[in-house]
Amino acid sequence: MKAELISIGDEILIGQIVNTNAVFLSKALNKIGVEIAQISSISDQKENIISALDEARKRADFIIMTGGLGPTKDDVTKHTLCEYFDDQLVKNERVLEHIENIFRKYVTTPISEMNRDQANLPSKATLLHNAYGTAAGMWFSDRGQVFVSLPGVPYEMEALMRNEVLPKIQQEFVLPALYHKTILTYGLGESAIAERIEAWENQLPHPIKLAYLPSLGRVRLRLSTKGQALEKLKEQVNEQIEKVIPLIEDIYFGTEEDQSIEFLIASRLKKMGKTLSCAESCTGGAIATRFTAHAGASEFFCGSAVTYATESKTDLLGVEKSLIEKHGVVSGPVAAAMALGAQKKYQSDYALATTGNAGPTKGDQGQEVGIVFIGLATPDGVESFEFMMGNNRTRVIQKTVNQALETLYRVLLKAPV
């Protein structure tokens, strides 16, 4: 079964927002065995929606649209679907009651006709209940294909998927299993890896597919497959991974399924019963943000001292002024002192520190753009590492975050659990 995603709304086409809905939908559908044939973003004009639906139904059995269901004039999805399915709007009493209820409970302004009109739905649509908003979801079956229309507001869409759409797909269709697993490598380019593993790649049994994903200094190798039984697929993929590891031992540092590296670190620290803090200069809080985005962070994460100003490294972390004067604020000794300062202040077992010049211009003390030091304090001592991260600010910050997390994870893997 193949699905196609259509995001409706000019905000994506002018670059005003990132299409994160597509990420959620792709992941959620893949997990239950639905492959995505194409993702399209189109403007909210009737004729564009209709031609996108016509094209999508050539490729996919299942089409999910998001967006264009608001109460205001710029939202045209519902009327367009009426025209597309030769249908008309009828008032849905259950939805009307739900909308009135939301207004009574949560909204200070009185309900308007515009809001009540959101309860008028195409007669051929099966209602998908939107617990968190006034725009109902809709499910159409037409000539053996399914069309679903969901609001574009991410948390409303996500709840509708979880509570209504995914269970209904699993109930109505027999789905294959899809499985992806990704090998993490660091330190070698994609073509050098490809040469090393060529013989292994050529013997991969159908339908296992390999993809190279180079990104910010690392290359991830993704194995994808599909079949009937998930456990069998996992076995087949793991068998291939066991074969390839000896070929890339020096650059291999783990695998991830759905897991990000901060998730792997979190699991490891929780298992070890150890805690972590950070001292961030050039990463400006980005490491802490990665950890605290996940529930349960307080079990191992104490916090991070974002010390952007030089004085704050002394005032908050106790880094000696003389050390900064001697080595410069962007230096190995300062990275190490920041890590020790965080470890002490937060009373954590491990502490990760970053100091560098993310650019775009040379630092006060003439530090080159892109030079970064990472400090890591462990229960056994402290180390610092030097890196050159290039000259693009966003990239320097992201590469430093990745490098810091990877440095920590490697050390944790060697520590006893």
Add this chain to the structure above:
Amino acid sequence: MKAELISIGDEILIGQIVNTNAVFLSKALNKIGVEIAQISSISDQKENIISALDEARKRADFIIMTGGLGPTKDDVTKHTLCEYFDDQLVKNERVLEHIENIFRKYVTTPISEMNRDQANLPSKATLLHNAYGTAAGMWFSDRGQVFVSLPGVPYEMEALMRNEVLPKIQQEFVLPALYHKTILTYGLGESAIAERIEAWENQLPHPIKLAYLPSLGRVRLRLSTKGQALEKLKEQVNEQIEKVIPLIEDIYFGTEEDQSIEFLIASRLKKMGKTLSCAESCTGGAIATRFTAHAGASEFFCGSAVTYATESKTDLLGVEKSLIEKHGVVSGPVAAAMALGAQKKYQSDYALATTGNAGPTKGDQGQEVGIVFIGLATPDGVESFEFMMGNNRTRVIQKTVNQALETLYRVLLKAPV
């Protein structure tokens, strides 16, 4: 002139990465007057690429593909374009020299045939020089339409756009001006706003278009238009904005062109010659990350104490233990004390603090999920504000960041410059 963007690669279709390339491309093209007709993400299979190109050329004059130009087997874009344009690969000596140069300078492994093959390009393509990588950009003219193929690695693609593609488009085509400006409102739902401004909306002159963008507690109103002279368009849009402000005075707090609220705050603080620090608990560094993502942050931003663990609020910020015991760690007095602590430790003029329970479960002291306090210390004193942010963790964090930035910005707007 209309453009269409095609991202090639399975990683977007399985939700492994967010399509940020599309955001960069849409913004960059809009700025020079190129409208985006559609954005599509497709898998890296020859037949999908060909059918996407066929469909795109029905809608657009200018088609930009990203991705699928790596040296490994899973990358098929170049061979597919050869087939599509009935062309063949020829060795490009300039590109070969560039690839060899990159290997000599930056890569420790020896160059391979796979790498050298990247210098073989379709004979009909005009070369677009990729300064930062081995995958060359390509520009094809075919039956009055332009097809551009760029690598998917964001910083390589961005540099190619800036240095090669955008100048070439501006040189070869006469482009209209496009202009967008967004009104920021806070505190009223989209349908309530729509009712208030209905008469104004109905009188908007062609081709000015209005869109409502509701997001995490605020509604943004975007005005878009196009024409010949950018200055004239700006005047027309500003005229309409002057008309609508009196109707929404109580919920209006500014406009943005390309600017995010952290950019507005940064400009304001720099103009005032004042500094800012943060004390973040539930936002976990996300506020600091927003500020430090932009160059020049060190001119006004001192840092942020991410104090996730309760003890760290005392150890780093000097919040009295007795205050925490009396009011609870998620409380107005603690938010205020955190702000004062950051203001003092970082020696900043302003300090912004957050403490709350982002969920998914009740806090140690029984705090409800979603309850958040924001503290703001200014040169004149300190205040705290209470909010209920719902029960979705990601949303609570994001809403709190937005709310904190907006709280600060409102106060800054009232302060003398």
